[in-house]
Amino acid sequence: MVLGRPFRSDRLAHTLLPKRIALPVFASDALSSVAYAPEEIFLVLSVAGLTAYSMAPWIGLAVAVVMLIVIASYRQNVYAYPSGGGDYEVVSTNLGPTAGLTVAAALLVDYVLTVAVSVAAAMSNIGSVVPTVNHHKVAFAVAAILLLAALNMRGIRESGRAFAVPTYAFLVGMFVMLGWGFIQIYAFDTPLRAPSADFEMQPEHGEILGLALVFLVARAFSSGSAALTGVEAISNGVPAFRKPKSRNAAVTLAMVGALSVTMFIGIIVLARRTGVQIVEQPAEQLIGAPADYHQKTLIAQLAEAVFGDFSAGVYVIAVVTALILVLAANTAFNGFPVLGSILAQDRYLPRQLHTRGDRLTFSNGILFVALAAMAFIWAFDAEVTVLNQLYVVGVFVSFTLSQLGMVRHWTRLLRTETDSAMRARMRRSRVINAIGCACTATVFVVVVVSKFLAGAWIAILAMAALYGLMKLIRRHYETIARELDLQAGDDDMVLPSRNHAIVLVSNLHLPTRRALAYARATRPDVLEAITVSVDDAETRALVHKWQDSDISVPLKVIASPYREITRPVLDYVKRVTKESPRTVVTVFIPEYVVGHWWEQLLHNQSALRLKGRLLFEPNVMVTSVPWQLNSSARLRSQPPRPEPGDTRRGFLD
């Protein structure tokens, strides 16, 4: 036996990303969450009225601390697992398949919610400056999701710039706003006032005290934790970084952490200084507000306070915020197929998801994300606050399990490592990951307890359903593998003794002639042509033409009084296989290859059906002999379309 040399077929140029491009490509999700996380803290606290507002900076500080710990932890992941498998790989490797699958389910649900929350938040921000969008928020959000899905299904040629421009614009916009705001307040002593600062705020249900207040603070903290979402995206992207990959990824991670924490704290402090009042029920809680008062987003209110009459500034902030949020939603459309491909490799999802370039399955994934996100948008009225209740659970499931896995990882390595410097470093990493684990586990418990009834149960239910589905898929593949792995030696392995070739004929034209020539080239023991007589006159004409031609293959006519094609052919083939069981029957079907989908509707349908049914017959092979119609040339020369997520895997123009 000779093994041929590997035959390579490289067409895609793999370009590695410099940090300045990797940051926007991977961090838009993480950075964009500061657009809604601080607002959520204020919204939750508003239930208890103005006094509770004073706790906001402390809650913000707690979130920031957790964020820094998580960032520090993920820097360890990036060094330990440079393959980009992300949390799923870390957890599967260290905690086993059950924990791994739990993380996978959590991440999949998260992708859907990322789309829903980000698009809803984007529409709220646009709605703050364009009232029409605010009045039809659900419709605009659904339209945005449809547009994103269409772009991704169609295959947008992604470029680093497409990510870089909105991300850097957002960063610049936010820092200009915060910087100019603080300069006015602290350097020029100009007291900035948000438009909502003059209303009198009332608690929603009277005064809140004791345990209820603790619970409220916990909820505010949980809601603010939404700022942490997206951090793990960078650990999935390590392979796309320039060398030294892990180091560059770790540096980028640190940069994202620094930027996020600065913006997050900055927004909260500025909100306190400008007196922004943002509540769950503006109509009831804000005394003094006009009847048609429309509560703008926190970012928009800050922009108004800072830029005042300079309304272009307010518009720019709203637009760049919306843009980075849409980019964050797009992240999920890209991330879903990547995670899907890894899960498919482990047979938790349909096998073909594993291979690149199967547009159909990619499209199905995108369609799934889009439909699910639209369902959430529709069910919760595109309200960021409500969607946020579902959002954070999944993130912290994967944070906690991932950090636990990392602790195990270091413990395992420490067992064999002897170099003392390395051991010291591993110990340090283990301590960081252990702190990360303890911290995220605590937050997870706080999140589940404080948000369970408010919506987290829906996310948990969805995760459980996905978990069950993937388990079932895996079990199915295992069953099939066992079925196919039987020992050889039974009937099926006996070499067939005869090859009986049947060419299916509907008309005596070029495709039929080619099929006959090809069939003859396989040198079968028997070669015959058969035609199904659906229409008497046509059949008679065909037989005459056949007799007048130079074809020496006999033509059999199969009667079909009820104008069927499939069944008569099937019966005939069955009769042949029954007569000589060691014969393999090869059915040659001339097929038209067409260039437009609508042509496919007009041709081949009977052949397709027949092929499908013939496959059920044992000892039958079905051979398509294609005839390329002129219109098919169109498709033959078409270049492959780009895949969603190309950029984040380092495929660039």
Add this chain to the structure above:
Amino acid sequence: MVLGRPFRSDRLAHTLLPKRIALPVFASDALSSVAYAPEEIFLVLSVAGLTAYSMAPWIGLAVAVVMLIVIASYRQNVYAYPSGGGDYEVVSTNLGPTAGLTVAAALLVDYVLTVAVSVAAAMSNIGSVVPTVNHHKVAFAVAAILLLAALNMRGIRESGRAFAVPTYAFLVGMFVMLGWGFIQIYAFDTPLRAPSADFEMQPEHGEILGLALVFLVARAFSSGSAALTGVEAISNGVPAFRKPKSRNAAVTLAMVGALSVTMFIGIIVLARRTGVQIVEQPAEQLIGAPADYHQKTLIAQLAEAVFGDFSAGVYVIAVVTALILVLAANTAFNGFPVLGSILAQDRYLPRQLHTRGDRLTFSNGILFVALAAMAFIWAFDAEVTVLNQLYVVGVFVSFTLSQLGMVRHWTRLLRTETDSAMRARMRRSRVINAIGCACTATVFVVVVVSKFLAGAWIAILAMAALYGLMKLIRRHYETIARELDLQAGDDDMVLPSRNHAIVLVSNLHLPTRRALAYARATRPDVLEAITVSVDDAETRALVHKWQDSDISVPLKVIASPYREITRPVLDYVKRVTKESPRTVVTVFIPEYVVGHWWEQLLHNQSALRLKGRLLFEPNVMVTSVPWQLNSSARLRSQPPRPEPGDTRRGFLD
């Protein structure tokens, strides 16, 4: 060359229908239209107020006369064209393809409108006794259409009884109602009063005189002509009748005519005697009606007048009326594929519609009818009166052209016929058809003029669109036929000199072994196995297993750094065909045959995609080597499902 003897494959028992079953199977559409046609006359006349009502019996009489003429005309069709081709066959044969296609387009639009009008009328009748249905008429109508479509797509086992029970129940119900009503009035001198008789009716826009009144009468007549719809159904069904087919069909036609005219006239007269007042705008036109007055259907009002306190009678009438109307809608679901198959034979519709048993295309037809009917229902609020404006145009297009065709038919036959008795009979038939043609042409003009702006233009537009589409399909088939009919002798006809077989391998399991054995049985000049290395570890394991096995076929590994399957294989095959252009490459693809649709999602997807792409390569054959998984046994033994329209083609249990 030897022509094999025809091989028969008969499974369906073809049972011919006795007249008592044929009547309900074919005439439900024709009979059911008396449920709404008389009401439409009153509704249109109501615009001019009570005085115009007195014209109703005369208009009814005119409609009845036209109906009898049409029935007499179609009796000639039935004798002349016993093949069941119906109007399309008659017109195509005698007036050429353009006129034929016009009739076809008219009939297709008619099928859709039959569903819409019948279901809307059914819901109005049910709504007369169940107010909930009346309040959500559109929703209930859509649900009914969906149910009908689902039943037809799933394949209901039709039986004569399913048609007979509702049809005869309707006939009995109507004759009992009319009979008991007239007995009370004329024999017992009991004056029957409809509930709406006591209101004072006002004309809608003041008094109507002169030309406007003529126009109104014309519209009332056009609307009443809806009673004629469905007559041509019997002429399509001649082959399903018992012998003498034509005679029995003609007798059935006469029976349908007698029954329809009797009921039609009976309803109108009884309506006048009981003083039913039915108007287009009940809230404005009926003085004295309560604020929440709900105008019931004419049939329901008559039932109330006749049965009075015996409310069970009212319910029964409403239910049997609704049932026969639903049955009439079902007629369209059955008739559409039958006409479609004839049009497909002439290449005006996708070719595969011609063959029976292609469930997929049948389903598409049903889906098309259902969606279009639902669109009409939704657009016109399930209002029978409005839908009726669109309905009658198509019917009279086919009536007129069909009768004109028949006149031509007799003229042609008379040219060669010498027997004088036959000549006399033909002349008589020609006179009947000529009268029919003149009569229906007149009605057609009246219908178009009086209804054009009220909605008929929509139906005409739809017909034109269908006509254009079918023309385009036909032209496409002709282009392809020319392309395939080139003279032999060019490259493609040269017998390939070598057969290079490639077996696609993903794993060394039973399906692969079978594929190798089968490939060897075709005795190719070159036989090799190739595998695409998507995952390094897996590929290495496969290569080792291969080396350890007893397989002597060399295994080539194709590198695929970007985890693609299709492109590397395609490139490899292209290289082989380029190296030796006279070689035909046969790619053997082991395929799993599964028993559930969801299993199909989990298997074969990559293979399917690859097959699709390989077909575009010249000189390549693609052979599927099926491996029947255990689950596939489920499907192999499944009996074929019944087709919609089985009964009307004479397939009975």
